[in-house]
Amino acid sequence: MPENLILVLGDQLSADVSSLAGRDPERDRVLLAEVMEEATYAPHHKKKIAFCFAAMRHFADLLREKGWEVDYIKLDDAGNTGSLGGEIKRAVERLRPARLVVTEPGEWRLQDEVQGWEQALALPVDILRDDRFFCSRAEFAEWAEGRKTLRMEHFYHEMRRKTGLLMADDDPVGGKWNFDAENRKPASQDLAMPSPPRFEPDGATREVLNLVAERFSSHFGDLEPFWFGVTADQAGQALDHFIAECLPRFGDYQDAMLTGERFLYHSVLSLYMNAGLLDPLEVCRRAEAAYQEGHAPLNAVEGFIRQILGWREYVRGIYWLRMPEYRDQNFFDADRPLPGFYWTGDTDMACLRAAITQTKEEAYAHHIQRLMVTGNFAMLAGIDPSEIHEWYLSVYVDAYEWVELPNTLGMSQFGDGGLLASKPYAASGNYINKMSDYCGGCTYSVNKKTGNGACPFNPLYWDFLARNRDKLEGNPRLAPVYKTWDRMSDDKRRAYRESAAVVLASLAG
Numbered sequence: 001m002p003e004n005l006i007l008v009l010g011d012q013l014s015a016d017v018s019s020l021a022g023r024d025p026e027r028d029r030v031l032l033a034e035v036m037e038e039a040t041y042a043p044h045h046k047k048k049i050a051f052c053f054a055a056m057r058h059f060a061d062l063l064r065e066k067g068w069e070v071d072y073i074k075l076d077d078a079g080n081t082g083s084l085g086g087e088i089k090r091a092v093e094r095l096r097p098a099r100l101v102v103t104e105p106g107e108w109r110l111q112d113e114v115q116g117w118e119q120a121l122a123l124p125v126d127i128l129r130d131d132r133f134f135c136s137r138a139e140f141a142e143w144a145e146g147r148k149t150l151r152m153e154h155f156y157h158e159m160r161r162k163t164g165l166l167m168a169d170d171d172p173v174g175g176k177w178n179f180d181a182e183n184r185k186p187a188s189q190d191l192a193m194p195s196p197p198r199f200e201p202d203g204a205t206r207e208v209l210n211l212v213a214e215r216f217s218s219h220f221g222d223l224e225p226f227w228f229g230v231t232a233d234q235a236g237q238a239l240d241h242f243i244a245e246c247l248p249r250f251g252d253y254q255d256a257m258l259t260g261e262r263f264l265y266h267s268v269l270s271l272y273m274n275a276g277l278l279d280p281l282e283v284c285r286r287a288e289a290a291y292q293e294g295h296a297p298l299n300a301v302e303g304f305i306r307q308i309l310g311w312r313e314y315v316r317g318i319y320w321l322r323m324p325e326y327r328d329q330n331f332f333d334a335d336r337p338l339p340g341f342y343w344t345g346d347t348d349m350a351c352l353r354a355a356i357t358q359t360k361e362e363a364y365a366h367h368i369q370r371l372m373v374t375g376n377f378a379m380l381a382g383i384d385p386s387e388i389h390e391w392y393l394s395v396y397v398d399a400y401e402w403v404e405l406p407n408t409l410g411m412s413q414f415g416d417g418g419l420l421a422s423k424p425y426a427a428s429g430n431y432i433n434k435m436s437d438y439c440g441g442c443t444y445s446v447n448k449k450t451g452n453g454a455c456p457f458n459p460l461y462w463d464f465l466a467r468n469r470d471k472l473e474g475n476p477r478l479a480p481v482y483k484t485w486d487r488m489s490d491d492k493r494r495a496y497r498e499s500a501a502v503v504l505a506s507l508a509g
């Protein structure tokens, strides 16, 4: 009979996660369970399910090597109840532990469920802080208390001071907190692009791939080729590769998009950090060391660290501060269904086709593709935020609601009315043309503003601003944009609105 039954969730695969730290392999027992409920609460991409199950199985092996006794429930094991609650109940009946220990789940829906287990199981349940994050939920709430605005930049300065990352005593290294102004270069095809390392699936991963192929064939996305790392060791190799090959140019081309280049200089490390295979602090320290050693410039290193120390922590803070109401916010009352091409990539718009096709094949798109292509289009077209939220939660290998929801609903859809972003990330085709080479290969003309053959982003952009004027014109950052609209002739404005109506009508088909 174990003293503690320790439940480790599929995104808690860190050997020193708080539920395991300080426990005793001699007296305690670990439980990991593959369950249908977690694999289907959103219609996850096949690669995401495969990554999660393969990483869980390899993690169980690692724990056994470290001397832990692990009960591992496979999806197809006889008696698998299909839910974490069911598997906990079975394990408690089987093992009769004195208490249950779990690190706080990353998603609200699961945390809500776990909070009911103590009563349901008539057993003490310890829910421990997830100290893999720099900022606890309570600390974020304290920071937010009494502030008029909750801007990421202010929070990020606090995190820099707290961790000492890129600090020279009390001042930011280089005399500035943020070097983003240097990070907006478009890329060109003559640059050498290092692809992330690809890992050959071993026997255990192959077994998972067969399972996913059989049981989740109707889910979105291509299962093969499957090249993600599934162990901390492989995730470490991916980090080494990023620091050596990509980090020096990460800043310059952070916002760029290029046909056929799916990763550019991005790290493709979010899946590993979110699952627990990489420690965010180690990732930041390695980037900082690359700057100190003269291997990477400050604009790249600061920009990279800001994404993890700033944005990643900040969106998690917002999520826990505002859930569960947050997910139902819909500032623009947008109610259009998600166009079918989001699930197929079957559209003439080259930018959307590229972002969605690579999403289907890789379960990955980089930030600007998510924000300024698929996200921007959905907001301009007035797509119901709950539908676009479900899409983002399903299609990316790194998607967990704590990070996906604020990015989708807050940053990309402005669905929270400006809690997270100071203005909507709305852009016409001009932005996409500036930051990518997609428009050259598109059926539509980015320079045509209205009518047949015009880039659909152009009329949709102005239509979005015009139809939401009552909600947006008070925003000082949008004043010049509304001035431009007001200076247009009636005919021009009418042409934009009519063209937008044609585009919107075509989405329903």
Ligand code: FAD
Binding pocket: 265, 266, 267, 268, 269, 270, 271, 273, 274, 304, 307, 308, 311, 312, 313, 315, 365, 366, 367, 368, 370, 371, 375, 392, 393, 396, 398, 399, 400, 403, 404, 405, 407, 408, 411, 412
């Ligand atoms: P890089 O560009 O190399 O950045 C380095 C790291 O910084 C990332 O690995 C990630 O951990 C962190 N990061 C960067 N931007 C953000 C951000 N805005 N929020 C949080 N962390 C950030 N990220 C997820 O991890 N899961 C999601 O489900 C997710 N959904 C998103 C949905 C939308 C609509 C948008 C606009 C962004 C979303 N992001 C999400 C944030 C970001 O796009 C991804 O973290 C990034 O593209 C992952 O690729 P990468 O590892 O190559 O990142």
Ligand code: DLZ
Binding pocket: 008, 009, 010, 011, 012, 033, 034, 035, 036, 038, 039, 040, 044, 048, 049, 052, 084, 105, 106, 107, 110, 400, 401
């Ligand atoms: C993403 C995922 C999937 C697909 N399957 C499982 C699973 O079978 N068992 C499990 O413990 N965790 C899984 N996960 C990760 C959870 O969904 C994640 O722990 C919660 O969403 C909390 O962040």
Ligand code: SF4
Binding pocket: 348, 349, 350, 351, 352, 428, 429, 430, 432, 433, 438, 439, 440, 442, 443, 444, 445, 446, 455, 456, 457
């Ligand atoms: Fe996208 Fe418009 Fe450019 Fe086509 S022309 S790739 S739709 S921005």
